[in-house]
Amino acid sequence: MAALDGVADKSVTSVTPPIVQSGLAPVTKGELWHPRLGHPGKLVYDKLAKEIGLAKYEPSPYSLCSTCVTAKGQLSKGVISDFKATAPLQLVQVDLCGGFRYEEYVDSKCFLTIRDSYSRYYFVIPLKNKAAATQALINWIHQQENYFSIRGGYKVGTVRTDNGGEFTSNVLHDFFGSKGITHQLTVTHNSSQNGAVERVHRTLQEKMRSLLIGGRVPPYLWSEALRCAAYLLNRLPILSRQGSVPYAQYYGGADGPLRFNNLRTFGCAAFATHGFPNDTCW
Known part of the structure; x- marks a missing residue:
């Protein structure tokens, strides 16, 4: 009941507005909710739709979301050769x-x-x-x-x-x-x-x-x-x-066995020795 200027008005009825789940507008078409939710994949959308009561998004091959096709398109890798080399340099x-x-x-x-x-x-x-x-x-x-x-x-x-x-x-x-x-x-x-x-x-x-x-x-x-x-x-x-x-x-062993005893840490200190002409001292 509402009051006007301190006087009770019995002709006005107080009505509590209905609670809308998650604050969603009463629009259930999947084609509308798909872009509203940021163009999620169909499986993700259907899971959410089931939980909050939205209509399923069922795009046909002739009505695919053009935004998804443009934004999520991937380059085809094409045909990769299955040739396997069996010898060096092939x-x-x-x-x-x-x-x-x-x-x-x-x-x-x-x-x-x-x-x-x-x-x-x-x-x-x-x-x-x-x-x-x-x-x-x-x-x-x-x-x-x-x-x-x-x-x-x-x-x-x-x-x-x-x-x-x-x-x-x-x-x-x-x-x-x-x-x-x-x-x-x-x-x-x-x-x-x-x-x-x-x-x-x-x-x-x-x-x-x-x-x-x-x-x-x-x-x-x-x-x-x-x-x-x-x-x-x-x-x-x-x-x-x-x-x-x-x-x-x-x-294949033609260049000698694999060796590791020649390895040193890259950047380590090294000293080169060399002979002097006529073995003179300095």
């Missing part, structure tokens, strides 16, 4: 990484990573610029084929790269043609097709930074730490391959 994966803000003492700004698919052995080559990658790759192929010429006769069969200009030049194209090498180019913006060599960039850089920081070595010596990181990585067992070691898989 499949070589190549990629570039850089540039670094610290200039190396020989002006290197980036590095070329070369992965032997069979052994998972990695080669790293510091470069002054990306344009130098073409000749660096050509030189590497010559060196490796010369090495194996009397150790199994392995030849580079396939080289897989992205579509960078350094890998699509006429110089490299003609070189591959003269050697009978198949050049596989990944689909643009689909790095997963060459993901193995791209993912190792993170591993190499993490190990490189660890060596620099742990050894208190100045950053401009990053290329030395990078070479050391690759050297060590190639000598560590790969758990996903029953503990096989890349060095042993790649060289």
